[in-house]
Amino acid sequence: RGGKVARGGLRWSDRQEDFRTEVLGLVKAQQVKNAVIVPSGAKGGFIAKHASMAKGRDAFLTEGIRCYQMFIRGLLDITDNLVKGKVKPPQDVLRRDDDDPYLVVAADKGTATFSDIANEISSDYGHWLGDAFASGGSQGYDHKGMGITARGAWVSVQRHFKEMGVDVQKQDFTVIGIGDMAGDVFGNGMLMSEHICLTAAFNHLHIFIDPNPDSSKSFKERQRLFNTLGSTWEDYNTKLMSKGGGIFSRNAKSIPVSSEMKKRFDIGADKLTPNDLIAALLKAPVDLIWNGGIGTYVKASKESHSDIGDKANESLRVNGIQLRCKVFGEGGNLGLSQLGRIEFAINGGACNTDFIDNAAGVDCSDHEVNIKILLNGIVAKGQLTEIQRNRLLASMTDTVSDMVLENNYYQTQSISLAQGEALTRINEYRRLINAMEGSGRLNRALEFIPTDDELGERAAEGKSLTRPELAVLNCYVKVQLKEALAVDQIANSKYLSSWVEKAFPHQLLKKYKAQIHSHILRKEIIATQLANDMVDNMGITFCHRLMESTGEGAAEIAMAYVVARDVFKFDDFQEQVEAMDHKVPAEDQLALLTSMMRRVRRGTRWFLRNRRAHLNAERDVATFKPAVTQVIHYTPAILSDDERSLWDKKYEHFTNLGLDKDWANVMAMPGHLFSGLGAAEAARDSGDTIERAVEMHHLLGDKLGLYWFAHAVTDVKVDSHWQGMACESFIDDIDRVIRVMSVSLLKLAGKDYQLEEALQLWMQEYPQMVSRWRTIAHDLQTNTYTDFAMFSVAIRELMDLMEACRACDTLSFV
Numbered sequence: 001r002g003g004k005v006a007r008g009g010l011r012w013s014d015r016q017e018d019f020r021t022e023v024l025g026l027v028k029a030q031q032v033k034n035a036v037i038v039p040s041g042a043k044g045g046f047i048a049k050h051a052s053m054a055k056g057r058d059a060f061l062t063e064g065i066r067c068y069q070m071f072i073r074g075l076l077d078i079t080d081n082l083v084k085g086k087v088k089p090p091q092d093v094l095r096r097d098d099d100d101p102y103l104v105v106a107a108d109k110g111t112a113t114f115s116d117i118a119n120e121i122s123s124d125y126g127h128w129l130g131d132a133f134a135s136g137g138s139q140g141y142d143h144k145g146m147g148i149t150a151r152g153a154w155v156s157v158q159r160h161f162k163e164m165g166v167d168v169q170k171q172d173f174t175v176i177g178i179g180d181m182a183g184d185v186f187g188n189g190m191l192m193s194e195h196i197c198l199t200a201a202f203n204h205l206h207i208f209i210d211p212n213p214d215s216s217k218s219f220k221e222r223q224r225l226f227n228t229l230g231s232t233w234e235d236y237n238t239k240l241m242s243k244g245g246g247i248f249s250r251n252a253k254s255i256p257v258s259s260e261m262k263k264r265f266d267i268g269a270d271k272l273t274p275n276d277l278i279a280a281l282l283k284a285p286v287d288l289i290w291n292g293g294i295g296t297y298v299k300a301s302k303e304s305h306s307d308i309g310d311k312a313n314e315s316l317r318v319n320g321i322q323l324r325c326k327v328f329g330e331g332g333n334l335g336l337s338q339l340g341r342i343e344f345a346i347n348g349g350a351c352n353t354d355f356i357d358n359a360a361g362v363d364c365s366d367h368e369v370n371i372k373i374l375l376n377g378i379v380a381k382g383q384l385t386e387i388q389r390n391r392l393l394a395s396m397t398d399t400v401s402d403m404v405l406e407n408n409y410y411q412t413q414s415i416s417l418a419q420g421e422a423l424t425r426i427n428e429y430r431r432l433i434n435a436m437e438g439s440g441r442l443n444r445a446l447e448f449i450p451t452d453d454e455l456g457e458r459a460a461e462g463k464s465l466t467r468p469e470l471a472v473l474n475c476y477v478k479v480q481l482k483e484a485l486a487v488d489q490i491a492n493s494k495y496l497s498s499w500v501e502k503a504f505p506h507q508l509l510k511k512y513k514a515q516i517h518s519h520i521l522r523k524e525i526i527a528t529q530l531a532n533d534m535v536d537n538m539g540i541t542f543c544h545r546l547m548e549s550t551g552e553g554a555a556e557i558a559m560a561y562v563v564a565r566d567v568f569k570f571d572d573f574q575e576q577v578e579a580m581d582h583k584v585p586a587e588d589q590l591a592l593l594t595s596m597m598r599r600v601r602r603g604t605r606w607f608l609r610n611r612r613a614h615l616n617a618e619r620d621v622a623t624f625k626p627a628v629t630q631v632i633h634y635t636p637a638i639l640s641d642d643e644r645s646l647w648d649k650k651y652e653h654f655t656n657l658g659l660d661k662d663w664a665n666v667m668a669m670p671g672h673l674f675s676g677l678g679a680a681e682a683a684r685d686s687g688d689t690i691e692r693a694v695e696m697h698h699l700l701g702d703k704l705g706l707y708w709f710a711h712a713v714t715d716v717k718v719d720s721h722w723q724g725m726a727c728e729s730f731i732d733d734i735d736r737v738i739r740v741m742s743v744s745l746l747k748l749a750g751k752d753y754q755l756e757e758a759l760q761l762w763m764q765e766y767p768q769m770v771s772r773w774r775t776i777a778h779d780l781q782t783n784t785y786t787d788f789a790m791f792s793v794a795i796r797e798l799m800d801l802m803e804a805c806r807a808c809d810t811l812s813f814v
Helices: 019-036 057-077 115-125 148-162 184-189 215-226 259-265 274-282 338-346 360-380 386-395 397-421 426-438 452-460 467-485 496-503 506-517 522-538 542-550 554-567 570-578 586-614 617-638 641-657 661-667 677-686 690-703 706-715 721-749 755-765 767-782 788-810
Strands: 006-012 044-046 081-083 086-088 104-106 173-178 196-202 206-209 246-249 286-291 325-330
Touching: 006 019, 006 057, 006 360, 019 044, 019 467, 044 057, 057 115, 104 360, 148 184, 148 286, 148 325, 148 360, 148 397, 173 184, 184 215, 196 215, 196 259, 196 274, 206 274, 246 274, 338 467, 360 386, 360 397, 360 506, 386 397, 397 467, 397 522, 397 586, 426 452, 426 467, 426 542, 426 721, 467 522, 467 542, 467 554, 496 506, 496 522, 496 554, 522 542, 522 554, 522 586, 542 554, 542 586, 542 721, 554 570, 554 586, 554 617, 570 586, 570 661, 586 641, 586 661, 586 677, 586 721, 617 661, 617 677, 617 690, 641 661, 677 690, 677 721, 690 706, 690 721, 690 755, 706 721, 706 767, 706 788, 721 755, 721 788, 755 767, 767 788
Parallel strands: 006 044, 006 104, 173 196, 173 286, 286 325
Antiparallel strands: 081 086, 196 206, 206 246
């Protein structure tokens, strides 16, 4: 187990020689897969030594169940219980750890139908979780019926193809699959689109070949097989197959390769052994390889078969560099080694990792457990009957499914955003990786994260971290953040505590809102929701970067982030961008999100710098949300002709993409105006209107060249961490200078002067200081080489200007 609150599958393994290696690999995947849910990862496995199919299927299953029951009882024998809200240690057990009552067992390979068996034992032991102990039972969410694991993995597939300009729900595309239609992940996956052209598939018994399938007819036949209990590829109607296809036994000595197979799969031989044919299929040019089976089929060139630990597939395993598919979708676990994924990705392939692609199953189970914990408490108080609870659970199936798939959507999107920024933020990633490694949170070698030298070599070649590597970092950061945010400071915040509601279906919020807020895992649920949101929306390095540059802790950064995201109405913006799927190029969507990320990053930093210990989430959102909206509303009218022309072009571009006029207005805002927070604060501090504060802000930026200076600082090439820190400090200082000067000049103007007149009067009072600043600004503009020392001198002069402006209160003009 990865923590005290942990969950994972208990697997009935058939890998006699190396099931420990299998479980180790799975628990590593589970640790990161569980980043999206409350509990940490866990995994168990057993071998039923005396089970044999030779004795018949019933006897084989009976022995497996006996072993499973023995394992479950062994776990519960040493697990604490909760009785009337108090921890009760197990009898006759010497405890060397703290209270530890949370134990949840998930369905897994070989045990997918055993949940009710586990829950019966849970009931016999009086375990406090009741039938939440083993998710997916008869009164739970049936993963195969929902197709949730496959549907979640399909979200990853859709994203890969969307970013290639292909809509797999509307355009035919070729697929090679690993598995058969009787399987949950493979079967459900191959029914995700009616445009799947399944050209080949294999499992442990057969090889299915249909070189040029009719997408419509083959879809209906796959659907028939899926709905036929115990079906195999032999049950496929071969009359529906294209010429040159067939169903071949893996026990055959050799398989003839038809001319159609040769052309489709780029095979030269006239016949191949079954394993050689499978290896050829894995290396064939195809749009998608869909893994819904068991086994590791792809390794890296530098890995040996013994490194993989899956002896059964050694004779057909290929290297990542040999894959010619465009996308590899991992509905099943361990289909590729991590180094195999990285090798595939470096050479242009699109893939994530298994723990990203198939995370929906574990996410669905977590929703079920948390909902049952809530409802079981309500049943215990007599406010709900068992029958009513079960009906309510069933009625929320679609809602739970939608919530799970939404998590998949945003997590895969976050990896795409990270991939787009990784090269330009390589120093941030290097520092994050080194920090996690130094703290013992990340074993760099074990997770195959590149060394600093390797990152440098990739950067020199214009390459950076791959999607599989970013996936690992994404989840490691989430796991670390979950722990850091599970604190009273967050949970007891009136504004942030509402995040517990995001984890429950709307049907429950209507009736049981108070009970949700008193959930036993409330603190952990809030932390998980926040951690996922921060990393998915702001990036992998976001929190660590701000911790370094501001000195604040994760909890303080999370609070400032929530304020910033709500001030800038991030959720509304995401809905707008998501509605553009397949209507505009994916790169335009990612560019929009990146722009908003930058705005919220700056906003988070602004609140950390300007509120510190005085941050009040509820008050600050209520104050700044309408104020920033007004800043954006008034800005276009005060822009110069050139700036207004540029604004109009941007506005037209964004409306053409599909943004409504309000959001197009937001995104067209000139970058030098920062977030709008400074102007809003200036209005508040001066007691003047937002409109006049915006006008004064712009006058200072325009007349004194402060906007140009801000651009110069923002655009300068940063070669080191410290230069990056310096740039951020310079931006903070420029923002503060404009804000403080705006407040002073707004007060000076009062009712007696026009704003530009007040600025001119002040500049006439300090001609030498204004002239010196303009000389420095001119030198910066005309200098071909920008030096950070020059920025430092310029900032010092700006500070002097700001202090002179503060003296406005003592000035009187005639």
